[in-house]
Amino acid sequence: REAWALEKEVANLILKVVKGKQEAGYKKDLLQMVLESTKSSDLNPEATDRIVVDNCKNVYLAGYETTAVAATWCLMLLAANQNWQDRVRAEVLQVCKGRSSPDYDMLNKMKQLTMVIHESLRLYPPVTVISREVFKDMKFGDIDIPKGVTVWTMMVALHTDPKVWGPDSYKFNPDRFANGIAGACKHPYLYMPFGVGPRVCLGQNLAMVEIKLFLALIVSNFSFSLSPKYIHAPAIRLVVEPEYGVHLLVKKL
Numbered sequence: 001r002e003a004w005a006l007e008k009e010v011a012n013l014i015l016k017v018v019k020g021k022q023e024a025g026y027k028k029d030l031l032q033m034v035l036e037s038t039k040s041s042d043l044n045p046e047a048t049d050r051i052v053v054d055n056c057k058n059v060y061l062a063g064y065e066t067t068a069v070a071a072t073w074c075l076m077l078l079a080a081n082q083n084w085q086d087r088v089r090a091e092v093l094q095v096c097k098g099r100s101s102p103d104y105d106m107l108n109k110m111k112q113l114t115m116v117i118h119e120s121l122r123l124y125p126p127v128t129v130i131s132r133e134v135f136k137d138m139k140f141g142d143i144d145i146p147k148g149v150t151v152w153t154m155m156v157a158l159h160t161d162p163k164v165w166g167p168d169s170y171k172f173n174p175d176r177f178a179n180g181i182a183g184a185c186k187h188p189y190l191y192m193p194f195g196v197g198p199r200v201c202l203g204q205n206l207a208m209v210e211i212k213l214f215l216a217l218i219v220s221n222f223s224f225s226l227s228p229k230y231i232h233a234p235a236i237r238l239v240v241e242p243e244y245g246v247h248l249l250v251k252k253l
Contacts, residue, residue: 014056015049066126067207069241070193071214073124074117076246077172078219079226084174088113089219096220107212115174117211118181121193122165123172124240125155126207130195155193156236164190224250 043051078085091112096102102110130153137147145151162169164185165176176184185191194204201207218224227247235243 010057011049011053014053017056018052066239067203067210069239070117070121070124070126070207071211072242072246073240074120074211074215075218075224075248076226076230076242077120077123078116078215079224079246079248081172082225084112084116084172085219085223088116088215089223092216092220096216102213102216104209107209107216110212110216112174113212113215114208115177117208117215118177118184118191119172119174122159122191123170124234125159125193126239127155127193127195128236128238128240129154130192132197132199156240158190159193161190221253222250223253224248 078088088110091110092102095106095109099106107113131150132153134145134147134149134151138145158164160169181191182188189196192200194201194207225248227249229247231244233243235241
């Protein structure tokens with residue numbers, strides 16, 4: 001009964017936002033695209049509402065764990081690499097210039113922070129595997145792949161392959177992203193923490209903004225290091241997550 005009540009409350013909240021969106025007028029964003037997709041259907045209003053609610057829940061809720069875990073790994077790596085924590089903190093303070101929190105334009109200027117996030121996503125990608133179905137017979141190197149086969153890519157293996165990333169592929173080195181993703185590896189498609197192509201993660205830009213904002217607020221207000229209680233044990237499940245969590249020693253600045 002409680003689960004049903006929560007489901008109904010969430011649906012009502014989303015539909016309230018949708019109604020406000022419709023009354024406010026046209027603006028080309030993700031919600032508007034969802035609404036437009038339902039206009040061309042022959043579904044009844046109840047079914048249309050269900051589609052809108054389900055799509056909104058997918059966008060706003062499905063990305064929670066992946067983003068939270070990605071931010072956690074960033075904190076762990078910054079705690080273990082104090083020189084990079086200092087570099088990121090100095091950049092954040094310089095860009096913000098006394099502001100308590102950065103705006104979107106400020107976040108885009110934080111190159112050191114972006115490099116750290118890219119490197120963290122390389123070592124600990126949000127998802128462990130990415131799959132694609134082959135639509136026609138093809139040849140990949142010396143391998144013949146028939147139509148209908150599903151090809152699975154192990155992200156951790158791809159992101160730490162020495163042939164792609166060099167002999168320090170397992171080392172935390174954000175400087176490899178100093179010239180962006182294209183300059184970090186032999187081919188941009190060899191780095192895909194959010195997937196790639198037409199099926200790329202819809203929420204990748206939102207996730208990057210969330211992680212940047214979170215880390216910027218943390219490093220500008222606290223210094224932190226790894227606790228002796230921390231046990232490094234990445235667990236490869238649907239998401240690469242710390243098996244025993246990340247224990248930090250935190251000090252207010």
